[in-house]
Amino acid sequence: EYPFHRHVSGFTSSLRTSSAETFLPTSVDLANGLHRPHQKPAILRKISAAQQLSASEVVTHLGQTVVLASGTLSVLLHCEAVGNPKPTISWAKNGEEVKYNDRMLLQPDDSLQILAPVEADVGFYACNASNALGSDSVSIAVTLAGKPLIKASKATVINTESPAVTVDIGSMVKTIQQANVTINCQVAGVPEAKVTWFKNKVKLSSAHHLHDGLLLIANVSLSDQGLYSCKAANLHGEVTESSQLLVLEPPRPLPYLEDLTAVLASAEPSTHSVLTSPSGTKLTVSPGRSALIGCAVDGHPTPNITWLYSGEPLSLQHHLLADGRILQILNVSDFTDGEFSCLAQNEAGLLTQKMSLAIQEYQWSVDKLTACSASCGHKGVQLPQLRCLLDGAEVNVSYCRETPKPSLQPIACNRRDCPSRWMVTSWSPCTRSCGGGVQMRRVTCQRLTAKGSSVPMSNEACAQVSKRPVDTQNCNRQPCVEWVASSWGQCNGPCIGPRLAVQHRQIFCQTKDGTSVSSDQCSALPRPLSTQNCWTDVCGVHWRVSLWTVCTATCGNYGFQSRRVDCVHVRTNKPVMEHHCSWRPRPANWQRCNITPCENGTLLRGGEAERCRGRREGRVISQKCSTGSC
Secondary structure, eight states: OOOTTSOBTTBOOOSSOOTTOEEEESSSOHHHHTTSSSEEEEEEEEEOOOOOOOSSEEEEETTSEEEEOTTOOEEEEEOOEEEESOOEEEEEETTEEOOOOSSEEEOTTSOEEEESOOGGGOEEEEEEEEETTEEEEEEEEEEEBSSOEEEOOOOEEEESSOSEEEEETTOEEEEETTOEEEEEOEEEOBSOOEEEEEETTEEOOGGGBOGGGEEEEOSOOGGGOEEEEEEEEETTEEEEEEEEEEEEEEEEEOSOOHHHHHHHHTSOTTOEEEEOBSSOEEEEEOTTOOEEEEOOEEEESOOEEEEEETTEEOOSSOEEETTTTEEEESOGGGSOSEEEEEEEEETTEEEEEEEEEEEOOOEEEEEEEOOOSOSSBSOOEEOEEEEEEETTEEEOGGGGTTSOOOOOOOEEOOOBOOOOEEEEOOOOOOSOSSSOEEEEOOEEEEEEOTTSOEEEOOHHHHHTTSOOOOSEEEEOOSOOEEEEEOOOOOSOSOOOBTTEEEEEOOEEEEETTSOBOOGGGGTTSOOOOSEEEEEOGGGOEEEEEOOOOOOSOSSSSOOEEEOOEEEEETTTOOBOOGGGGTTSOOOOSEEEOOOSOOOTTOOOOTHHHHHHHHHHTTOOOSSOOOTTOO
């Protein structure tokens, strides 16, 4: 229906080629390139006018489009390439290697022949030429007159460096910002198809289009991300292929990390925090403290964070917070001085940030001395003052207990002759212990030399320096006191034993002239006793008991007996008040008796028998009888 010589989507269609055809390489100068000793592969593209020959056998070169007719018996695809070393030729269909069989044949000249082509053979055939220096690839479309055909790719292209990238439609494109992205939508079909571009199903304006089905997205930014679709349509139908564009942003450092601020707010007050940086930061902490190390980075997609310590994965105790952006060290003493690395990586690149950890050490310091023990003479010394320091600040000495102490040597100071001064001896004992006495001492004027000797000086030499100390003073001026006791009272206190009681007297503190004073003034003297034991006939008493009465029952649980208990005088045998006998336990005056079960028919004494008879006869008895005896 459609002539084969019609232009189709930028390609030409033809049958078997004529002798007037010419071939030109795309990447080499044919006149000079063939003579070079080494040359990258270059596939020859055909430039000729279309010719309509027999449709039973179609022969074509790369760069054209083959339109299959109902009578086509064979299609021969030529691929000629130049290069040194000689390139190796291979074929692919729609991006996959061609599998040769009895219909799909590879000819000795590297041409691809398709026998008895069917609709399943429709597609884009690529000839790939390669040698040690490089490769080249050119496609040819084999299609039917009817619905268009789009050359699609399923590749994923990641661009992290190049300022421009070109891909076939169908590819997944991941590229850095500010790059120029060209999407190639190669279409074949008869009649020629119209190409329309869409982004996220919204038609794009013609400003984005380029010739031959190319779409240019210049200076890519995050707003350009999306799904780009190429729709090819003609009278027989339409077909659509799409490419996803993702804009990559390499990891980059941030000046702050909000997550670190939040975590630090809930941490212990002594917790240190620091951010890593590409040039490296430093954190100096005290032993035993905890630390939060932040990795403030950004990128698209969100970078994955990996932590290293001294170039190796972390093995000691730690916690990862905020999706790995914060490294929590519970005790920095578990680590030695070293470098922590934060590796932030996504498809766009890798960023390494570092932080050096320095653990402060407790150390002894002897930079201070005590005051000199003397201002002159031969004994003045200064002792080094030992202090425990952490980063120059003094801390409790207990932190340095595991650090060896330095040796301390006293330092001589103020070794010079002293000025003349009064020297005194100790005071003599007081001449009296109370009531006012006198004590004395010797006062002389001397000078102590730097060698330790004492040189007597005149009193005038010392008088110029200070007033002469006294050599006599009063002492023990407190009044003389003593304990005075009154006569013993009567021996009539409470009895504490046989014929034994207690008597009392009063004790006073008074001066020698009989004046009573506070007992505190006599506290230094032995205090006489104010009570003593004494003998008295009043306490000659004891407990007297009578015989037990007859038990109130011969059996049962309620029998008891009693006796009389009196406190009597030993001599007169007459009762006295019981408190006189309280020094000895009082005997019991009643007890239970005959607590044994009663047998049937046992006679009870007196009224008990009467009570039991009354119960058997049904009379009301106001008194109870022994349990079980009735």
